[in-house]
Amino acid sequence: MTVEYLPSNQKRGKFMRYDTAVILKRYFLCERALVIGQAGWLSGIPYFDVKMILPKMLWEDAMTAHELRNRVYELRFPSRMLEIGDDQALVDLIQQSYNAPNPLAFVMGLSRVFKPALKQAFEDYLEMADVLGDGPTHRFLELAVREKEDQIQTLEKYVQHYLEKEDARSIETAMQWVEELREKLGEIGGIGIENCKGMEVRLSDQVFTPNEVPNRDDRFIPVRFYWPDIVDKSFPYGEGVKLQLRSAISHLNEIWAVENAGFILHEFAGELGWDFIYDAARWVYDESRHCTMGYERLKQWGFEESELPLGTYIFDSCKGKDPIYRLGMLFYFESKNIGKKPERIKSFAEFNDQVSQHDMDFDWADETIHTAYGKRWLSAILEKRGLNPKDYQKIKDECDRLVDDVLKSVTEEEVQQITQITENMVEKAKQLVTAERV
Structure with a gap:
């Protein structure tokens, strides 16, 4: 006896509950690492305007991360585990980026590498995920995309301003750092829907610590x-x-x-x-x-x-x-x-x-x-x-x-x-x- 089935070729059946949790966990880990890095750099950034806007950005990132974390727990219920696992290389890269050679390099790493990569990842996810099965994620990720776009534009405005004021050597160092970050992110597969590659990431042997002598804007x-x-x-x-x-x-x-x-x-x-x-x-x-x-x-x-x-x-x-x-x-x-x-x-x-x-x-x-x-x-x-x-x-x-x-x-x-x-x-x-x- 032949059993017949109705066709099921709708795109919205692509991600199951656990698949979704794996992806959202990756986004949470990235946001978490970025929040910590932005906070740690505040005393080291001399630019007053950037020192004032980064707190809003890291708070927005923390709000997004909080929603991602809660959603992962909902999808994995009753488990409350949130291990790094296959995303270790990605987390390592973001943490290594804390060792930026100068403040301009750190800010450019945010505006030209990590925040654009997260924004693109969120957009890719929203394009493929099901608004019915995963409606709660759609709501906060749509907001996160808008926030990331605003963050990138705002940071780039200040990057352009300080590119006109910094000395040539500092600018060259920052440009090289950003290119290295971009290359490393590409090598491990970026921040996307698929798992990143398991590889060692080493940009610096330093252990980052926040400045105990604050850098201040020389306009004051x-x-x-x-x-x-x-x-x-x-x-x-x-x-x-x-x-x-x-x-x-x-x-x-x-x-x-x-x-x-x-x-x-x-x-x-x-x-x-x-x-x-x-x-x-x-x-x-x-x-x-x-x-x-x-x-x-x-x-x-x-x-x-x-x-x-x-x-x-x-x-x-x-x-x-x-x-x-x-x-x-x-x-x-x-x-x-x-x-x-x-x-x-x-x-x-x-x-x-x-x-x-x-x-x-x-x-x-x-x-x-x-x-x-x-x-x-x-x-x-x-x-x-x-x-x-x-x-x-x-x-x-x-x-x-x-x-x-x-x-x-x-x-x-x-x-x-x-x-x-x-x-x-x-x-x-x-x-x-x-x-x-x-």
Whole structure:
């Protein structure tokens, strides 16, 4: 007896549940590695604009990775395993790319190799995958494609800008690095639907570590202490114009928190795992928004970068220390300053300065989240190290001491310098107020 069957030649039957999980796992591993690398490079990138946009990008990448990870678990239920397996060469290549020879090379590796490769992989997957069987993946990957396109265009805009400013040797080195990345990615089969080739990837024998001395944009004034009252208790915090300037400069100088949050994301990614990376990516992004808030207020008031101080003293205080103190430093300053924000918000309302009020209001909301992050992850590290997870206050106390040690090292020349910078800013602000009234 011959058994007959209806034809089944529809393209949407190509990927089964497990096939889909294998592909999405590969994309997750790539996004995860890119998040860690972008975070680790934040203190090493001098370009202010790039230092501010990478946090948004790595946060978007983390959001995509989180969706991919959850979807893999759904498709593999009840298994919660997410091994690297056949994707080892691909992960190795991305991790090796952290050892870029200069900041331009790292940024170009993102804009010209890895982000385009991921965007193409997502598009290829969406073209072949079934919108009925795998509808949830379609939703977030379609968003991820749009984000990747925007990221590439934005990064390339800055690449073109800095190609005009960097010296010829740095540019040549960066170009060669990008070409090597592109060739290696091609050799292992790229980021696609098929498994990559199992091969050893070696671009550098170095083990990447984030910069402990931050690279800063030379358009700004490099200082350790960004306002006199940090090192001179007789200098008033200020009211009116002075309070507006002090608040904006404080926001701008949260650049240290951007760099520090990126540092700890990189350093604790392996020890604390994905949930930490996911929280830390948001932490990095939030700090970059706060920094940009201050920058935009100052620019709108008429200040140029050459008039603005960028300090390093908080970031400096953890140099050579266990990275647990960098996490503690973020927690320490978030919890230390959060109580002052409502009073500042009230003052700005009285000045009818809605933008400063708005920025401080959103800053306050973010910092309530961040204090929870600090408590959660400090406790987690302490517990992993066999210590009392409730002893995070000891870490905060040590952070207080570390900062105090740096404050004690201030020189008279530094006090005079930042006092003069501040007086110049206040004088210009008063002139702007007078001009506005005329």
